[in-house]
Amino acid sequence: MLPAVNLRPAFNITRTSHVILTVADLRKSREFYTDVVGLVVSDEDENSCYLRGLAEACHHSLVLVQSQDGGKCRRIGFRVFFDEDLDIAYQYFRGRGLPAEWAEAPYQGRTLHVSDPIGTRIELCATMETRQRMYLHKEKHKGAYAQRLDHFQIHAPDTYALCAFYSELGFRNSEYLTHEDKLLGAFMYRKGTCLDLAIVPGLAPRLHHLAYTVPEAHDIFTGCDLAGIYGYPSSVERGPGRHGPGGMLFVYLIDPDGHRVELFNSHYQTIDIEIEPVRWDAATLSTNVRWGLPALARWYSVATEFEGVPLTEPVEKPNPETLESYIRKREEAAQG
Ligand SMILES: [Fe+2]
Structure with a gap:
């Protein structure tokens, strides 16, 4: 059912x-991510803001960039262990006819820009500048006390095909979601918890959400x-609830530009x-286990596009149970 994993990947x-x-409005987004999510600012200038979670020593896990075209994702970033992994990655992507270009990125070591086969824009680096971890500085804590960036969820036209690509890069599935022998959700990891990258079907490539851990359930x-x-009451899009896969408590918030951020209590x-x-x-x-209501239809259909990347329709249109269809069914049942 799942593609084979290469446990000794090329890099x-x-x-x-x-x-x-x-x-679209850097000040407003900065406030959302510091006051509500609880990130701290590592550095900022007129056009960009670099933020990190309270437990993070590396310079940034979220970079906000002011742009008239606000509401897009430029890149999702993964770390490689050694600097030479970047050289091997360059050859690996080029060898498969996939984009790979060296790039300059502030506060990071050597940086490589690549795209996966569906056009997801990825940034790889081995090192970053470091800053003090802020988890003991209670006097500076705000928001939901977000600790560290944990994972991304992305859309793919064909979950199995993209799962196979990342399996060759050493990503393993912690859990997976199927229907009639079709792979609908691949929950993949590299770091030894449940997730680094979740892949679900949909218009692609798009970033469905980024997820930060919080220390306690009540922080959600x-x-x-x-x-x-x-002033963001309608930003609470889904939850609080408990996931089936992974089993963690969660909430999904929508930021001022429509980017979706999940807060959850670890893995x-x-x-x-x-x-x-x-x-x-x-x-x-x-996808909730045993209690809670299904997600709104928009949770399944709305996601962040990658800047300048054309979209591809999914091989098969997803048809999940939504809050709207659930209520409709209940009303129909009540009317007999
Ligand atoms: Fe998630």
């Missing part, structure tokens, strides 16, 4: 690292409270070689 991607998002509710207090560990992926059947699962 070593170690983890989800950072994401670069364009925003604090994030919701502060979203309301700071189990998946390092060992004998760990097998957990299979979920979409027919028996709304």
Whole structure:
């Protein structure tokens, strides 16, 4: 059901690292990510703001860039372990006819821009400048106390095909979602927890969400409270709830430009070689486990496009149960 994983990949991607998002109003977005999410600013200038979580020592996990075309993703970033992994990655992508270009990025070491086969724009680096971890500086904590960037969820026209590409790069599935032998969700990791990259079907390439961990379950509710207090009450899009796959408590917030950010209370560990992926059947699962309502239709259909990358329709249009279809069914049942 799942593609074979190359456990000795050509080069070593170690983890989800950072994401670069364009925003229409830098001041407003900075406030959202500091006051509601709880990130701290590492550096900023007139056009960009570099933020990190309270437990992060590396310079940035989120880069906001002022742009008239706000609401796009420039790149999602992964780390590789050694600098020479970048040279191997360059050859690897070029050898497969995929884009690979060297780039300059502030506060980072050597940086490589690549695209996967569906056009997802990716930035790879081995090093960044470091800053003090802020988790003990309680006097400076705000928002939901976001600790570290954990994973991305992206759309793909064909989940299996893209899962196979990342499996060759050493990504393993912690859990996966199927329906009638079709792979609908691949929850893949490199760093030894449940996720670095989730792949789901849809108009692609698009970034569905980025996800930060929070230390306590109640911090998820604090994030919701502060979203309301700071003027973003409708930004609480889905949850709080508990996922089936992964089992964690979550909420999804929509930032001022429509980018989706998940806050959740961390994961189990998946390092060992004998760990097998957990299979979920979409027919028996709304992605909430046992309680809670299905997500709004927009949670499935709306996502952040990559700047300048054309979109491809999914091979098969997803047809998940949504809050709207769930309510319709209940009303029809009540009317007999
Ligand atoms: Fe997520």
